[in-house]
Amino acid sequence: MPPTRTHIRSTVEAYLARHPHERTALAGLSAVLDGPGDPCSRTALPGHVTCSAVVIDRDRRVLHLGHKATGLLLAPGGHVEASDRTLLAAALRELHEEAGIQPVSLCPTPQFLSAPIDIDVHDIDANPAKGEPTHQHYDFRFAFYLAADQPPAIALQDEEVAGAEWRPFADVSSPTLRAKLLEAGLDGRPEPVNASVLIHDDAGRYLLHLRDNHPDIWEPGTFALLGGGRKPGDPSLEATIRRELAExxxxxxxxxxxxxxxxxxxxxxxxxxxxxxxxxxWNGSPDTLQLNEGVLLHWFPLEMLHRLRLPPSTADLLHRHATQHPPQAEAPQSPAAGGTVRNVIGVHLYLEDDEGRILLGLRHPDSAYAGRTWHFLAGHCERESAVQCLVREALEEAGLVIGPADVEHAHTVHLRDNAGAEPRMQIVFRVRRWKGTPEVRESDKCLGWKWWSPKALPQTIVPYARWAIEQVLAGQPYSEMGW
Structure with a gap:
């Protein structure tokens, strides 16, 4: 299916964010997008969308082809077809058809990425032979660098083009494109436009992300490193990684x-x-994280990589890293059957207001566990009973005064975050009477308290907390996770 109106509009808005003074000049394009027909169809009048590829070599020259229909030297380009997924894909297809250059011979430009460098409006003369009246082309022009030092061999499409020429920026045939190129500072030399992060722990394991199995994403259904493409607002590639992780x-x-x-x-x-x-x-447990993209996160030792659907280049990258960063500790091991293993005891406050809403706290971003995530008021038992721990934590963290006699057991989750993690007994206590209003008393741990409807819990909530709430509402006193 051809590019959608939504895709075209978002592409136009990204362009106008750079060139707001061109909004009036593109008013006709906006009218076409608001009209009834397909804006990419060559039958759409009084104008329609076309796409071109601006190919830049190391000497800051742009590829021009001689178009037989007009007799002009122009950048490769033409009409959008039904098989073009995006406007950029249409430009790449036209380049391959007219000049024989494959997309793999090109790189995105770091300045423009997938946004057009220019949107040009030009008049097209009537063509009685094709039954086409005078109309306009709204040409979306996408800039690419050559991936290699030398230009690839050009195989011209004899039917439509004759001759190829590499022109310096100052001699580019289109005035609007020429002005954009001279202003943009493009040097023709590829540089990274995507970023990934190779996350390892002290035991030499690697954190891999299982991607969704959708055909329209990069490497669908494979294990991969976390990361993504740079966006115009990212000041650096490290900022790209941190934004991708936060999202x-x-x-x-x-x-x-x-x-x-x-x-x-x-x-x-x-x-x-x-x-x-x-x-x-990083030495944390991925099972405690909220995953907004993909299927799962998991630690893998090197000896398991051959069992995964993993691109060979990624496997090679991990092995190269491992030779330079040997493990600093033994990998966590699951206890043998029948062995004695210490279980960590955690206590959690299940507190409801008069409307049946549950009290949750937003954990500080720098918290050692579940930063920027909603969770029960909770803590670990020290040399005290579980009820005494709950009473103490409620006062220390939120200024709530709870009497031990008012504490009742609501649910226990026997939790194991991963195969090597310490098992935990996460005890949830319900309290129906208390004194005080929740306030932040440990600002290094909690940013704020909020009452949440159990039917509309926040998306970023500790997974076992969401599970425990569901079990309490279902009247279940005990459950297990991660075993």
Whole structure:
């Protein structure tokens, strides 16, 4: 299916964010997008969308082709077809058809990424032979660098084009494109536009992300490193990684990121994409994290990589990293059957107001556990009973005064975050009477308290807390997770 109106509008708005003074000039395009017909159809009048590829070599020259229909030297381009997923994909298809250049021979430009460098409006003369009256083309022009030092061989489409020429920016045939190129500072030399992070723990394991199995994403259904593409607002590739982690895995905080290597990959559009890979150490449990994208996160030792659906380049990257960063500790092991294992005891306050809403706290971003995530008022038992622990934690964390006689057991989750983690007895106590109003008394742990309806809990909530609430509402006193 051709590019949707939503995609075209968002592309136009991204362009106008750079060039707000062109909004009036593109008013006709806005009218076409608001009209009844397909804005990409060549039958759409008084104008329709076309796409072009601006290919830039190391000498800051742009590829021009001689178009037989007009006799002009222009950048490769033409009409959008029904098979084009995006406007950028249409430009790449036209380039391949007219010049024989494959997308893998090109890289995105770091200045424009997938946004057009220029949207040009030009008049097209009537063509009685095709039954086409005078109309306008709204040409979306996407800039690409050559991936290699030397230009690839050009195979011209004899039917429509004749001759190819590489022109310096100052001699580019289109005035609007020429002005954009001279202003943009494009040097023709590829640099990383995506970033990934290789997360490892002290035991030498690697945190891998199982991607959704959707055909329109990069490497669907495979295990991969966390990361993503740079966006215009990212001041650096490290900022790209931190934004991607905050969006996709809130609560996963890496204090230090170290550049490790630059790799090349082929993206969903077929382009060659340089990727800056960072290295970061983390020793937490992925089972405690909220995953907003993909299927799961899991630790894997090197000896298990051959059992995964993993791109060979990623496996090679992990092995190279492992040779430079040997383990600093033994990998956590599951206890043998019948062995004595200490279980951590955690207590949790299930507190309801008069409307049946449950009290939850938003954990501080720098919290050692579940930062930026909602959770019960909770704590670990010290040398005290579980009820005494709850009474103490409620006073210390929120200024709530609870009498031990008013505490009743609501639910217990026997939890194991992963195969090597210490098992935990997470005890949830219900309290129906208390004194005080919840207030933040430990600002380094909690940002604020809020009452939540059990039917509308926050998305970013500790998974076993959500599970425990569901079990309390169902009247279940005991459950298990992670075994």
């Amino acid at each position: 996709g895995v809130p609560g996963l905080h890496l204090p230090d990121l170290t550049p490790f290597t630059v790799e090349e990959a082929t993206n969903v559009d077929g382009l060659c994409v340089p990727i800056q890979t960072f290295s970061g150490r």
